Amino acid sequence: MTTAYQLNLRHLRGLLAVHEQGSISAAASAVSLSQPALTQGILKLEHQLGEVLFERRSDGIVPTAAGELVLERAEASMRHLAAGGRLIAGAGFEPDRRLTMTQLRAFLGLFKAGSFAAAATELGLSQAAVHRAVRELEDAVGRKLVERRGRGVHINFGGRRFARSCRLAVAELEAALSELGLDPHNPTISIGTTPLARAFLVPEAMSLMVAERFPAGFRVLEGSWGELVESLRDGLIDLIVGELPTEAIPDLATTAFYAEAPVIVAGRQHDLVGQQNPSKEKLAAYPWIIAPETSPLRAEWERLFPKRRPAVPVECGSIMIIGRLLTSSDMLTLAMPDQVALQIRSGLLARIGEPLTGSMPTIGATMRQSWRPTRAQRRFLELLRHAAEGLGADASHKPLIESRWV
Structure with a gap:
């Protein structure tokens, strides 16, 4: 071929x-x-x-x-x-x-x-x-x-x-071959995903495309937006799915899907579970797991505690590690709802209080300005939008899940 x-x-x-x-x-x-x-x-x-x-x-x-x-x-x-x-x-x-x-x-x-x-x-x-x-x-x-x-x-x-x-x-030229049905690997969609989108949005859109039996494959690279953007510019990935940059960047284009507020999360056994909107003083009395400095969740945590900050024994960006730590301690953390939805639905974790509505990161896709998607890439973007319809603070469509995750 x-x-x-x-x-x-x-x-x-x-x-x-x-x-x-x-x-x-x-x-x-x-x-x-x-x-x-x-x-x-x-x-x-x-x-x-x-x-x-x-x-x-x-x-x-x-x-x-x-x-x-x-x-x-x-x-x-x-x-x-x-x-x-x-x-x-x-x-x-x-x-x-x-x-x-x-x-x-x-x-x-x-x-x-x-x-x-x-x-x-x-x-x-x-x-x-x-x-x-x-x-x-x-x-x-x-x-x-x-x-x-x-x-x-x-x-x-x-x-x-x-x-x-x-x-x-x-x-x-590879895109031309793909459009003509000459790609030996089928069209391969290369996705960069940040921690805020990899738990539900990206795998949901991928599963929808697989269910359609669309002749395409996927290659996924994980990292922060800053870690992924040069791979995007180099053409190693087709798009980044995750939080969008707050300012316009000349060589990049963005498509917004939804805005969502972070939530405070603890293990199901935590003393604060069941209390409605505990005060900042009560929240500060417990140790926290915080996100790395490059994460938008870190900035949210710093806004939550502008002066007297609680003890921080762990800095970590892996939701799998964080989930395990929360189930065996009295620590708290900030997370996006989709990151912890499965653990909350399974009864391992619980949300503390209401979502933090002061600042809501916008989740979407970042692409090169010069990028013209193939038919397979366009379909994946459509399915990302479809998967995002039931998410976010202003969701007006029925979620793809049975009920709100958190």
């Missing part, structure tokens, strides 16, 4: 030129190819993709539906490569005339593996072939991207920036 690395960058640029110029002859001149060579290049692309990309009509050459899809993704791919090239090689850099997919594959393989030997094993190539391809790439951009350090290698700052552009360019 065709992979993105089997496509020819010059052929893709020729495809774009045919669309721009409206004829093979004009396009051939624009990309410095002979007319027969360009014609053969387009035919090879059509053979690789199993689709007719252009139709000849009385008013010229017109792209088919498949052609439109490939043109859109190819243009975005070239745009990423050109932007990365300009960063390190100057404004006149033309990626389709200087780069090959063999070079990109070797460079990204080296970036991922961390050594020529490991990259060669991963790619199924000889070390000499990987060395040669990376060296040719450096010659093409006119700058060193890889530096030797002892027995290992180091991708320098320029190399890391260019690797991001290369990865996003390849991702666009």
